[in-house]
Amino acid sequence: MVKSKGNPADQTLCPVARAETVVGDRWTVLVLRELFARNHRFEEIQAYTGATPQMIAARLKKLETDGLVTRRVYNKHPLRHEYHLTEKGEAFFPVMFALRAWGETWCKSPRDGLSMNYTHLTCGKPAGLGPVCQGCGEPLQWTDMVAERTPKYQRERDARWEAFKATR
Amino acid sequence: MVKSKGNPADQTLCPVARAETVVGDRWTVLVLRELFARNHRFEEIQAYTGATPQMIAARLKKLETDGLVTRRVYNKHPLRHEYHLTEKGEAFFPVMFALRAWGETWCKSPRDGLSMNYTHLTCGKPAGLGPVCQGCGEPLQWTDMVAERTPKYQRERDARWEAFKATR
DNA sequence: CATTGTTACTATGATTTTCATAGTAATATG
């Protein structure tokens, strides 16, 4: 399971340390990425992250315990759940957005170019990488943007889904 | 050691996944926190994070390999190094700042209040928790701010240092 | 010149987590 013993978050007042006890884990962040991408099913999260089912199950359980995610029944018989972000989960967006900007800028070769482009619905222009919209200067919020993947990155995602399905 | 096999960052175009191969680890983020707090010595990082020396050594080594940190000699005989953020490391600040804001807002009880307060040097007013300055509306940069800890949080930090020193 | 202190680590072994692979359970569909 994922750690939680002795409630380490309460052992410090540092907000960064506290946040890290919740999201300080690679798989957890990738699960959140999928939820922000509006993929709500277990198998979608598994396929796109590439994690094992135990990793996903453990992370979703902990995210639910920590209040970032809720399970929503979308089918009885058999009982099936979708995973959705809570307000606390959605509030994590600025971190995700900043992380994505850092990754685009510093973790890729120039020839790769950007993998995602956000459009700011409020002004209709590209949002850019900063905390405020490149086009209009307003602070960016998740609900005011649409994300679009480059064809190359979209193809990678599709291939992941196909590869996952092929093993079923 | 910290993982790196097969260069997993190159296996996806996702900027979030790539970033996470570098900073998707609790100790790594806490090490960066200390560097942003201008603590550059090994023992300072060890004392304030509470990690074991191997954890710190491994993280610093990987951060250096990944280009976020450089070692700087501050003493020959015996050879001693300080750890400093590179441009790539400093560029991580928006993520750290957003993470801190999320932690302050969502990972603490209301009675705790904020643990840190940033002042925007450009306008002299409190910067707040958002991506832009609460006082003047300008996007916030690391170099334009000073951070101050609340007395309570500062006392916690001092206690950590004392406790560390007491063991040697 | 021997002892203690400072700084930055490395070594060890028990415990915990992760990973790959496989399997189960409940139900729908053909």
Next chain:
DNA sequence: CATATTACTATGAAAATCATAGTAACAATG
């Protein structure tokens, strides 16, 4: 009745983590 779908759980080997202790290279003190 056989196969498909979805969401997991079981297992065991490999790797990472943790607490604790120790080392190395010098500097300062008595």
